[in-house]
Amino acid sequence: MDKTFQPADIESRWYEEWEAKNYFAPRGGEPAYSIMIPPPNVTGSLHMGHGFQEAIMDTLIRYHRMRGHNTLWQVGTDHAGIATQMVVERQLEAAGSSRVELGREAFVDKVWQWKEESGGTITRQLRRLGSSLDWSRERFTMDPGMSAAVQEVFIRLYREGLIYRGQRLVNWDPALHTAISDLEVISEEEQGHLWHFRYPLVGGEGHLTVATTRPETMLGDSAVAVHPDDERYRHLIGRSVHLPLTGREIPVIADDYVDREFGTGCLKITPAHDFNDYDVGKRHGLPLVNIFTDSAEISAAAPEAYRGLDRDSARKRIVADMESAGLLDKVEDHTLKVPRGDRSGVIIEPYLTDQWYVDARALAGPAIKAVENGDIRFVPRQWENTYFAWMRDIQDWCISRQLWWGHRIPAWYDDAGNVYVGDSEQAVREAHELAADVALQQDQDVLDTWFSSALWTFATLGWPEETDDLATFHPSSVLVTGFDIIFFWVARMIMMTLHLRDEVPFHTVYVHGLVRDAEGQKMSKSKGNVLDPIDLIDGIDLESLVAKRTAGMMQPQLAARIEKATRKQFPDGIAAYGTDALRFTYYSLASTGRDIKFDLGRIEGYRNFCNKIWNAARYVLMNAEGEDAGAGSGEVELSLADRWITDLLDATTRTVTEALASYRLDLASQALYEFIWNEYCDWYLELSKPVLWDEAASAAQKRGTRRTLVGVLEATLRLLHPFMPFITEEIWQAVAPLAGKGGATIMLAPYPEAGSTPADKEAAADIEWLKAVIVGVRNIRGEMNIPPGRELPVLLAGGDERDRVRLKQNSQYLKKLAKLRGIDWLQAGEEAPAAATALAGDLEILVPMAGLIDKDAEVSRLTREIGKLEQDLSRIGKKLDNKSFVDKAPTDVVAREQEKYRAQQQAVTTLKEQLVRIRQM
RNA sequence: AGGACUAUAGCUCAGUUGGUUAGAGCGCUACCUUGACAUGGUAGAGGUCCCCAGUUCGAAUCUGGGUAGUCCUACCA
Numbered sequence: 002m003d004k005t006f007q008p009a010d011i012e013s014r015w016y017e018e019w020e021a022k023n024y025f026a027p028r029g030g031e032p033a034y035s036i037m038i039p040p041p042n043v044t045g046s047l048h049m050g051h052g053f054q055e056a057i058m059d060t061l062i063r064y065h066r067m068r069g070h071n072t073l074w075q076v077g078t079d080h081a082g083i084a085t086q087m088v089v090e091r092q093l094e095a096a097g098s099s100r101v102e103l104g105r106e107a108f109v110d111k112v113w114q115w116k117e118e119s120g121g122t123i124t125r126q127l128r129r130l131g132s133s134l135d136w137s138r139e140r141f142t143m144d145p146g147m148s149a150a151v152q153e154v155f156i157r158l159y160r161e162g163l164i165y166r167g168q169r170l171v172n173w174d175p176a177l178h179t180a181i182s183d184l185e186v187i188s189e190e191e192q193g194h195l196w197h198f199r200y201p202l203v204g205g206e207g208h209l210t211v212a213t214t215r216p217e218t219m220l221g222d223s224a225v226a227v228h229p230d231d232e233r234y235r236h237l238i239g240r241s242v243h244l245p246l247t248g249r250e251i252p253v254i255a256d257d258y259v260d261r262e263f264g265t266g267c268l269k270i271t272p273a274h275d276f277n278d279y280d281v282g283k284r285h286g287l288p289l290v291n292i293f294t295d296s297a298e299i300s301a302a303a304p305e306a307y308r309g310l311d312r313d314s315a316r317k318r319i320v321a322d323m324e325s326a327g328l329l330d331k332v333e334d335h336t337l338k339v340p341r342g343d344r345s346g347v348i349i350e351p352y353l354t355d356q357w358y359v360d361a362r363a364l365a366g367p368a369i370k371a372v373e374n375g376d377i378r379f380v381p382r383q384w385e386n387t388y389f390a391w392m393r394d395i396q397d398w399c400i401s402r403q404l405w406w407g408h409r410i411p412a413w414y415d416d417a418g419n420v421y422v423g424d425s426e427q428a429v430r431e432a433h434e435l436a437a438d439v440a441l442q443q444d445q446d447v448l449d450t451w452f453s454s455a456l457w458t459f460a461t462l463g464w465p466e467e468t469d470d471l472a473t474f475h476p477s478s479v480l481v482t483g484f485d486i487i488f489f490w491v492a493r494m495i496m497m498t499l500h501l502r503d504e505v506p507f508h509t510v511y512v513h514g515l516v517r518d519a520e521g522q523k524m525s526k527s528k529g530n531v532l533d534p535i536d537l538i539d540g541i542d543l544e545s546l547v548a549k550r551t552a553g554m555m556q557p558q559l560a561a562r563i564e565k566a567t568r569k570q571f572p573d574g575i576a577a578y579g580t581d582a583l584r585f586t587y588y589s590l591a592s593t594g595r596d597i598k599f600d601l602g603r604i605e606g607y608r609n610f611c612n613k614i615w616n617a618a619r620y621v622l623m624n625a626e627g628e629d630a631g632a633g634s635g636e637v638e639l640s641l642a643d644r645w646i647t648d649l650l651d652a653t654t655r656t657v658t659e660a661l662a663s664y665r666l667d668l669a670s671q672a673l674y675e676f677i678w679n680e681y682c683d684w685y686l687e688l689s690k691p692v693l694w695d696e697a698a699s700a701a702q703k704r705g706t707r708r709t710l711v712g713v714l715e716a717t718l719r720l721l722h723p724f725m726p727f728i729t730e731e732i733w734q735a736v737a738p739l740a741g742k743g744g745a746t747i748m749l750a751p752y753p754e755a756g757s758t759p760a761d762k763e764a765a766a767d768i769e770w771l772k773a774v775i776v777g778v779r780n781i782r783g784e785m786n787i788p789p790g791r792e793l794p795v796l797l798a799g800g801d802e803r804d805r806v807r808l809k810q811n812s813q814y815l816k817k818l819a820k821l822r823g824i825d826w827l828q829a830g831e832e833a834p835a836a837a838t839a840l841a842g843d844l845e846i847l848v849p850m851a852g853l854i855d856k857d858a859e860v861s862r863l864t865r866e867i868g869k870l871e872q873d874l875s876r877i878g879k880k881l882d883n884k885s886f887v888d889k890a891p892t893d894v895v896a897r898e899q900e901k902y903r904a905q906q907q908a909v910t911t912l913k914e915q916l917v918r919i920r921q922m
Numbered sequence: 923a924g925g926a927c928u929a930u931a932g933c934u935c936a937g938u939u940g941g942u943u944a945g946a947g948c949g950c951u952a953c954c955u956u957g958a959c960a961u962g963g964u965a966g967a968g969g970u971c972c973c974c975a976g977u978u979c980g981a982a983u984c985u986g987g988g989u990a991g992u993c994c995u996a997c998c999a
Binding site for chain 2: 004188597607618619780876885887
């Protein structure tokens, strides 16, 4: 074995073997445990959020698999309609072509081609993370099975009246030329202006002043509204105003939607371009004047002067024209919320079109109930409130998209505009007995990507067939996801699955936090603070990192800033930490209800942890290989340390198991870290040395220590395997045979279970005593700068019979671990030599100072120690003097404080006497 | 405008039902290449648990009110 842990080669070797041997597939057993991966974008690549999420799922999956459950981790990818189409369109543009030029069929072929080319990236990356996904069942949201399921669902819901087609205002993306759902619109505050326009009253006397943030929409105004009770304008209701620049006259109407306090109290109404105005227009029977094309340029419905202008130019022109007409009252600065498309980033336009909708209200009821009654549980719980809030006020879901990449809507139209929904044109013709000469045209639109994702948990298992897999693995056990897609995906899965299958898609939703950068910023390409998990695994040099982060930047000045920041933050690039270290970092930061700030210091710490495990294993193998490690029938004698560490492993197993059950991977990883490093390595391995290296130790004793050494390591590796799959497998292969364990892989070895035997409290107490004495000596050594190699003589004083017994049993340990030359009891009446003092309970540990220890140094050390103790003593004293504490606190608490007080007092007395003695020297 | 979450060491974070000397890692200081490991060992320094009030014998923990930050939902032109 190498002296340091080298993850790269080990990782690829083991993953290939696991996959080749089909260890990831379900293997029967009871009960079933299944997780459906949130399908990543097929043409995407892995980011830190994926890394985090997959790591969590893999731990849960490996844990249940080792427990012998029938475990399925369903893998697959998503076709990601808009995102993927955009990428391919951009490629075409770069090549001087376009989607339109290519035509629909050729374009879709092109996308498929791109999917074939780039689709392997993300799945390769998933493998690098060690994700034990069942690749033999890999699915894609546009594969034939999924497509059939999507079609089936659409038709079924249509027949049930839960999908309908309607004309209304939608969120229109004028760059992508498609409708999008409410969720895909991001509204953020931006600096803008409020323009006050004068609309002259018809009849010649005066005007009304309206305030608007969108001057260009005035061309589509249908009315001016005032509040019905507004004294200022009441007399004008029913009159008309000239709509400037258009030659139209529009009425003054009354509607209590108007806020009298805002602006002038007069509101221009543009029913075709504003959601609220649309409602007002409906109430008053106002005409819809659509002044935009589908690219949000001024349309033929507007005066000729403005036609063809984009929104921004139109705005400038209109403001200028109003000003020169003397109709611009004033302009104020104003911050407003601007709605933008989450993909395109352009301003979204409310736009009147025909679209398909899902009646979400009807589906929401059962979905709410399922969470209310606990059929589905959110972890952490608080997300249920978010879910309820949204579900109780849910809007109908616009599912049609004017894209080419996606599931084509199974609807056909005849020339009269009648709609026929069915499996195919043929099926529709037959069902509706349409003559062959009736021309039918299929709907041009595709479905929202989330429509197919909503079917993910059951469509991947063969639905609409009632397959064995469905019966076995559905509902799935847990969904692991980020809060950002609770509405997009989680809620819709729940609604669809309950409706179509009358069962929940999963029993638990584990919601994890967002992975942010070290400053707490969201990672994004434009900020240039993105970390690629693969780079943390393999490492990357500075130049490559800079190149990667600044590639394909639209704005060069951004690239310069990113480069500077990157060079500053990673002057030496990023080291190769390996998958296990990366995963462990995720777990350690995965406390619930909290985002993760990814800190390089942590991953480095866990890389070191891997190395620690590696070297501990080297030590164990070094001492056990070729030796009798107690797996046979030879007599075995267990030492105190053996009993203690075995017990502690048991306690750790319990902690880890409980933490896993409550999705506290941070607590699980912490318990493992502490046990392995602070107990097994720091103490147990050291305690094993005196036995193994002692000529006088019996074969049975050595056998006992070797057996414990190997046995505890072997079990610990299994305990750790779901978290650190690679290093544990590599070491386990060498260690398991020594422990008498068989099996081809640790992956399928049983997960340790906490034993039922009561804790060996005596062993624990003895080890605590031992540690206290050793730490006492080390403290003196450390404070006095005595080299660790120098052996010290030690005298013991005070203490009771138990201390004497313990010393007798543990002197070998003490000598070795505290580097002692000899240990003697100070006889009664014997004068102690000048010595530095440490305490272990009532036991005094004296290290004679002769030639080693400086008097002043010891004086100040003792003084400091006494000071600390006295502070503590006075605190406890006050507590005990408080009558109501003694009266009201539970007796065991009081007793504990009293014992503490006695011990501290004793300690202070002893140290003070010692101080006096030293001073007299 | 509603709602959620967060605030603990210089930094990143734990702290379960109120009772610990408030912990870990990184960083820092000192000493040390001792036969698993310098990606290491030993020892040490470092905290007004955001502020105020309350409940309690006792509050980092419970209640109320602030402050600051992050985010979600809905939005008035």
